[in-house]
Amino acid sequence: MGDLLSLFINSVFIGNILLAYFLGICSFIAVSKTIETATGLGLAVIFVLTVTSPVNWVIYHGLLAPGALAWAGFPELDLSFLKYITFIAVIAAMVQAVEMVIDRYSPLLYATLGVFLPLIAVNCAILGTSLFMVERNHTFVESVVFGAGSGTGWMLAIVSMAAIRKKVRYADVPKGLDGFGFIMIIAGLMAMTFMMFSGITL
Amino acid sequence: MQKDLSHYKEILVKGIWRENPVAYQVLGICSALAVTVKMSTALVMSIALTLVAGFSGLIISSLRHLIPSNIRIIVELTVIASLVIVTDQILQAYLYDISKQLSIFVGLIITNCIILGRAEAFALANNPADSFVDGIANGLGYSMILMAVAFFRELLGSGQFFGISVIPQFVYDMGFQDMGIMVLAPGAFFIIGLLVWLKNSLPGGISHEKK
Numbered sequence: 001m002g003d004l005l006s007l008f009i010n011s012v013f014i015g016n017i018l019l020a021y022f023l024g025i026c027s028f029i030a031v032s033k034t035i036e037t038a039t040g041l042g043l044a045v046i047f048v049l050t051v052t053s054p055v056n057w058v059i060y061h062g063l064l065a066p067g068a069l070a071w072a073g074f075p076e077l078d079l080s081f082l083k084y085i086t087f088i089a090v091i092a093a094m095v096q097a098v099e100m101v102i103d104r105y106s107p108l109l110y111a112t113l114g115v116f117l118p119l120i121a122v123n124c125a126i127l128g129t130s131l132f133m134v135e136r137n138h139t140f141v142e143s144v145v146f147g148a149g150s151g152t153g154w155m156l157a158i159v160s161m162a163a164i165r166k167k168v169r170y171a172d173v174p175k176g177l178d179g180f181g182f183i184m185i186i187a188g189l190m191a192m193t194f195m196m197f198s199g200i201t202l
Numbered sequence: 203m204q205k206d207l208s209h210y211k212e213i214l215v216k217g218i219w220r221e222n223p224v225a226y227q228v229l230g231i232c233s234a235l236a237v238t239v240k241m242s243t244a245l246v247m248s249i250a251l252t253l254v255a256g257f258s259g260l261i262i263s264s265l266r267h268l269i270p271s272n273i274r275i276i277v278e279l280t281v282i283a284s285l286v287i288v289t290d291q292i293l294q295a296y297l298y299d300i301s302k303q304l305s306i307f308v309g310l311i312i313t314n315c316i317i318l319g320r321a322e323a324f325a326l327a328n329n330p331a332d333s334f335v336d337g338i339a340n341g342l343g344y345s346m347i348l349m350a351v352a353f354f355r356e357l358l359g360s361g362q363f364f365g366i367s368v369i370p371q372f373v374y375d376m377g378f379q380d381m382g383i384m385v386l387a388p389g390a391f392f393i394i395g396l397l398v399w400l401k402n403s404l405p406g407g408i409s410h411e412k413k
Contacts, residue, residue, distance in 0.1 A: 020387045022235040084309045085283040124313040131306035181398035188391030
């Protein structure tokens, strides 16, 4: 239990996929203009990550990993090179399925998250989390916790960024630095803050 | 022939400088930064991305009359993912150490917005040769930013240039220290912010809309 908690805290703060591994910056910049949309996208990312990370774990360890097809009579087969194409297909399919289910059962949630779901299919944070999950040899339970933790960390970062951008809207930024450059500097300061959690051991 | 060459040159210049991906289209930064601690990894990443961008443009453009428009994104992703698999296998075979250091970031070329963006915006509407040049040009524009960030991070963070120490010992004796922050994640954000500032301040820099 303690291990899982520490994995969660680690993926939220120290190994934040956005601020430590630079994943999902495209949508981080595009969607952090208002807090409401940032929260919506953040929730959608948590949801999709918590679902895709374990699904990809099952597919990888059941079909693609070296020796995984031993039950089908191919003990030496190593299909792990197919992981990129499989994961991206799983993610696109999951996003589509999630969109349909939400649309059917919760129109209110769909109205909030709907527009963001297609964006997520090509968000590198989602693919990156699945690839990290394989590279770090997580177990099934760890893959769920890691997915949820990464999503939470991503949401925390984008919502804080939206809040900061609201505060600095009328700030007098030097000409030329205004806009994209300024956001990157703020992100750098945020990354420094998140790194301060690295002293915590549970 | 002369006209053809100047036509390709125009596409190249457009991709590399005038519409430089990272600075103006805010695309493709995702995977740009994590590999910029050292110049050698950044260089391999740049070459891989430029080739994938060029060939995905070539293939998608050749198939553009065959792809049904409602499933085009899936088709584009499949083409790009296949090219990335080939790239990853080549890297593992010939440059194993660097491939280990790049870890998951080669795979993330698939979701790189530059490649999908150019496929959508350019390859679907232009002939294969133009699309190939456009992909290469956008890849080179991205490589330029990536190498610039890597140059500053490696120089300031560990005093090296492609792994060779370039800051003389007497500078350290006088009290100079490598900046640890440059090796860590925040350094990349600061450098990219400052580079964008520099580029916007150069003559000919496009003033973009106030956010």
